[in-house]
Each structure stands twice: as C-alpha cells, then as structure tokens.
Amino acid sequence: MKNIVKIEQLELASAVVELGKKVGAGLAAIGLTGAGAGVGIVFAAFILAVGMNPNLRGELFKLAMLGFALSEAVGLLALMMSFLILYS
Amino acid sequence: MKSLFEQFEIDLYCIIITRFFDVSITTITVYLGLLMVIVIGMYKVSLYKATLIGNNNWQHIGEMIYEFVVDLILEQVGKPGILFFPFIMSLFLFVLTLNVMGLIPLSFTVTGQLLVTFTLAITIMIGITIWGFRIHGIKFLNIFVPSGIEPWLLPLLVFIEIMSYVLRPISLAVRLFANMLAGHLLIHIIGVAAIYLMQFYFIGILPWICVIAFMFLELGIAFLQAYVFVLLTLIYIANIINLH
Known part of the structure; x- marks a missing residue:
C-alpha cells in the first residue's frame, strides 16, 4: 500500500517544477545588470574621450560601437539561459 | 495568443530526400533564394545604371558598401588581407541582408536560427585555420604560445589560448543569434502590449x-x-x- 501515488501528489510535483522553472528564469536574468553596467561604462568612456579630443570622434565611435556590441552580447547570453530554462 | 516562438518556426514546403542528402525546401531555403535575387539584382541594377547614366544613387550605394569593406580590411589586416575581399564582401552582404529581411513584418529571420549562424562561424574558423597552416606550416602552432612569459606559467597560458581559440566560433555564432532572437522577442512583446492597449482610447498612439x-x-x-x-x-x- 505504500507505493500508491495520489493524484494530489502528482499535481504538487508538477507545480513545484513549474515554480522552479519560473524562479530560475527570473534569477538567470539578473546577469543582465552586469551587461547594463558594461554598456554604460563603454558610452561614458566614449563621451569622456570625445570631450578630451574631439578630432578622433570617428575612430572612437567605431571602437565604442564594437565595445557596445561585445558587452551586450555577453548580457544576451544570460537572457538566452533564461529562455532556455523557461521554454525547454 | 500564439506562442512567443511562433515566428522562429521552420515550415517544410517540399520534401526532397536523395540517397545521401536531405535537400528539402524549407523556409530557410526560400529566404536564401530571395537573398540571392536581392543582392545580385541590386548590383546588376547598380552596374546597369552606372553604365547608362553615371553618378546616381544606385551606383553610390554599391560603391559605398564596397569602399566600406575595403577600408575595414585595410584598417584591420593591412595589405595581405585584401586576398579575403570577395569572401568578406559576400559575408557582410549575406548577414546584413538577412538581418534586414527579418525586420519586415510577418517575415522570418534566418539569422535567428542557431543552425545557420553556427554553421557559418565554424566554417569560417576551420577555413582560416587550414589557411594558416598553409601559409605558416607547422609554425602556425606559435599562435598558442604567448611570448615574454616565464617558463613555469607556460602550460596554463597555452591551455587558456587553446580554449579561447576553440570557443571563438561558439561566441561568434551565439552573439549574432542571441541578438536577433532577443530583438525579435522584444518587438513581439511590445507589439502584443500595444495591441492590448488599443482598447483604452485615452492612451492614443503612444504604444x-x-x-x-x-x-x-x-x-x-x-x-x-x-x-x-x-x-x-x-x-x-x-x-x-x-x-x-
């Protein structure tokens, strides 16, 4: 008689799995704070550099765009992890 | 409301299975064919207009992309990199046109598939590795050995260099894929919110x-x-x- 699983227990188990998925996805998205700070630092440094030497604006803009794309991609990895947990 | 990932689903239009390969026609095939028509057609028109009139906008667009890629190569690699010009030009037009085609409403984003971007990235990395062995011979392995390092630190740094070399195609592929996927999901969510907010007339066209x-x-x-x-x-x- 011990091995019988009641239907309520199954519902509880699936509810716990759903809860874990949602909480895990939310926690995985915390990593985006780092990407936000990184993008902010890139543009802050760009503005500072242009203020000091306005002649180099064109070259610095390319570098800033490269840094923006790279740091944003790192943040999107965290977002990918979040989607992976949520929808797989 | 349909699923969030509905726009990334691949439809199968025509099943063609030969003995060794599966060459079925899917959404990706159709979009790649459309890409060829757009790019080749654009350059044909540009060439035709340039010989006909000269100094018009079609010609300017073609020359602008050409000079952009040439300047990029000369700036990053220098003179020997001009060997790669046709490859880099077609790569740039490929990725750019597919990204922009994905932005047309109700269309499909080919670069939003990890399959496509990872195939592209790993093909590039294998190709340039073989090319590196051809021009340098066995000295190519020096790429894994940083110079000016103390001897006892060398095995660790060689391991790190090899890891970073192996992980390059993954980072190259996932960067493009994740940007496209996240962007389109963002637009989908904002669009659903805008449609929902249409029932409150006082908000107007702000969404x-x-x-x-x-x-x-x-x-x-x-x-x-x-x-x-x-x-x-x-x-x-x-x-x-x-x-x-």
Whole structure:
C-alpha cells in the first residue's frame, strides 16, 4: 500500500517544477545588470574621450560601437539561459 | 495568443530526400533564394545604371558598401588581407541582408536560427585555420604560445589560448543569434502590449510610437551585428597572419 501515488501528489510535483522553472528564469536574468553596467561604462568612456579630443570622434565611435556590441552580447547570453530554462 | 516562438518556426514546403542528402525546401531555403535575387539584382541594377547614366544613387550605394569593406580590411589586416575581399564582401552582404529581411513584418529571420549562424562561424574558423597552416606550416602552432612569459606559467597560458581559440566560433555564432532572437522577442512583446492597449482610447498612439522606436533600434542592431561579425572575422584573420 505504500507505493500508491495520489493524484494530489502528482499535481504538487508538477507545480513545484513549474515554480522552479519560473524562479530560475527570473534569477538567470539578473546577469543582465552586469551587461547594463558594461554598456554604460563603454558610452561614458566614449563621451569622456570625445570631450578630451574631439578630432578622433570617428575612430572612437567605431571602437565604442564594437565595445557596445561585445558587452551586450555577453548580457544576451544570460537572457538566452533564461529562455532556455523557461521554454525547454 | 500564439506562442512567443511562433515566428522562429521552420515550415517544410517540399520534401526532397536523395540517397545521401536531405535537400528539402524549407523556409530557410526560400529566404536564401530571395537573398540571392536581392543582392545580385541590386548590383546588376547598380552596374546597369552606372553604365547608362553615371553618378546616381544606385551606383553610390554599391560603391559605398564596397569602399566600406575595403577600408575595414585595410584598417584591420593591412595589405595581405585584401586576398579575403570577395569572401568578406559576400559575408557582410549575406548577414546584413538577412538581418534586414527579418525586420519586415510577418517575415522570418534566418539569422535567428542557431543552425545557420553556427554553421557559418565554424566554417569560417576551420577555413582560416587550414589557411594558416598553409601559409605558416607547422609554425602556425606559435599562435598558442604567448611570448615574454616565464617558463613555469607556460602550460596554463597555452591551455587558456587553446580554449579561447576553440570557443571563438561558439561566441561568434551565439552573439549574432542571441541578438536577433532577443530583438525579435522584444518587438513581439511590445507589439502584443500595444495591441492590448488599443482598447483604452485615452492612451492614443503612444504604444505604436514605442513600437516604431524599437523597430528603429532593431534596424541599428541589424547593421551593427553584421559589422561586428565581419570585424571579428577580420580580427581573427589578422591574428593568424601576424601570429601575435
């Protein structure tokens, strides 16, 4: 008689799995704070550099765009992890 | 409401299975054919107009992309990199056109599939590795050995260099894929919110202005990601030519 699983227990188990998925996805998205700070630092440094030497604006803009794309991609990895947990 | 990932589903239009290969026609095939028609047609028109009239906008667009890619190569790699010009030009046009085609409403984003981007990235990395062995011979392995390091630190650094070399195609592929996927999901969510907010008449067209602003942001991201993909490919090529 011990091995019988009641239907309520199954519902509880699936509810716990759903809860874990949602909480895990939310926690995985915390990593985006780092990407936000990184993008902010890139543009802050760009503005500072242009203020000091306005002649180099064109070259610095390319570098800033490269840094923006790279740091944003790192943040999107965290977002990918979040989607992976949520929808797989 | 349909699923969030409905726009990334691949439809099968025609099943063609030969003995060794599966060459079925899917959405990706159709979009790649459309890409060829667009790019070749654009350059044909540009060439035709240039010989006919000269100094018009079609010619300017063609020359602008050409000079952009040439300047990028000369800036990053230098003179020997001009060997890669046809490859880099077609890579840039490929990624750029697919990104921009994905932004048309109700269309499909080919670069939003990890399959496509990873195949592209790993083909590039294998190709330039073979090319590096051809020009340097066995000295190519010097790329894994940083110079000016104390001997007892060498095994660790060689291990790190090899890991970073092996992980390059993954980072190259996931960067493009994740940017496209996240952007389109963002537009989908904002669009659903805008449609929901249409029932409150006092909000007006404010949500739609927001949607349009995000579409412009995505247009910028599409150009930027094509640029970054090509730029990182060129940086890897320069790395192989100079061997640190």
